[in-house]
Amino acid sequence: MVGSSKTASKVAVLLGGPSSEREVSLATGGACAAALREAGYEVVEVDAGRDLAARLTEIAPDVVFNALHGPYGEDGTVQGLLEWMGLPYTHSGVLASALAMDKQRSKEIFKAAGLPVMQSILAPKADVMAAHVMAPPYVVKPNNEGSSVGVYLVHEAANGPPPLSADMPDVVMVETFAPGRELTTTVMGDRALTVTDILTDGWYDYDAKYKEGGSRHVVPADIPQEIFDACLDMAKRAHDALGCRGVSRTDFRWDEARGMDGLIILEVNTQPGMTGTSLSPEQGQAVGISFPELCAWMVEDASCQR
Template structure:
């Protein structure tokens, strides 16, 4: 848990909660704040299974997965290839499109170009191509006269995608099962603060949406999980424009390592279908593997 990414604090929170839940489930747990000595620490500990509670770059982009494969340690969540693929938003969208899953138009552009001109007609969204948790996301509204003043912290190449209006929906896949759909309600943009500040958002689970939209979310999330080669737990996020019916449902991205506090979206969905947080964490440990 922890690690050096922009999502370090979220990861520490996930790690603490998962460690406590696994102890409740009867496992012996050692918590490791992932640093440059990670390989040495894991060699010293020699665990039966690694529960990967890292978020963001290095922890869910295939890097630590490769290290764990090299050490021959079974680990939770997706493997090297699917982790790297899902973390790259542009390649994820290409995989979605190839599978016939609905996405909005998007492109990769130089940070300086995005600062200097509208690289696509507003409204659009600018985000890093390989971060999560809405880190570094800019919404350029339809009436915007000027392009966004991107921070110097943004990478040199960013993703620009057409803004998808509508409701924020999400579905968790656990193995080969899509659990349920959550409708995420906020007063504004579902950004980092809305995700992690108490009271920043409200979750309706199961979502009160038409049955055909509910079923489509389950089917699309399971298909995305399969197309990206995920294993264990994943969560796929959607936007749904009610005015357009099923044609208004689009996929945003798939998170191969969703937040794992008891009130995070995926554990909340598991609870809604009768799976307690300790039971979910225990299932993930028993599902852990290497070389696949």
């Protein structure tokens, strides 16, 4: 069994929170709490609010399992609180979490590490709505959200710029569209697990990610060995370049017509989803790691290291 030497007994699972990804976090946290109980831990579920520090002081957990998604939970904010309190926690530390959540800065780090990314810029929302700020096709998205929240695909034949919703931030990322297949790889500590090919009938958006039947996963991906191995290598290099720890997941696009030149990194997720349709638990199972074993490994790997 992975992570069979148990050193923690009481685990506080942080879930919910105030971000736009609250519902995903509630699903992730509930599933992880159940898995940890199955693995033999005492688990307390904590809906993260402004009283979080007081709640954690009252609970006095051995480890905090961070099942939050989006701003506050995934961007270094709650990680800083846990560091201040001296509580070991799962996933990446303050700096890696903040960098990964900032898509533009993380891409700069990937480029410096020799990893392939698509061209992108940060632009005022008003400018993006007034005219094309780059030639279509391109994608518009928040610079610091996950789960495909607020993503707009502007097709090559688009008559004009996208009408962005009122809840989009004042500055957005505009990125050249990367055609091809959606691939993803989970890194668990010093090991890249496998590659999943994500098949959808359209755009891999929020509904495709989280609604039952929204996408199909081929794991391990039926792709050329050269591309498979490159995904494993690049995911581990991206994980290390950002300074991640624990579990992360790197998303790719692969244009098979261009071979190796068509493989690019989209982003690294330092807090991959752990819902019934999530990719990282599925990849763990594909290489012989059950969901309770994966969650237990994350608890035993927890630390306070910014």
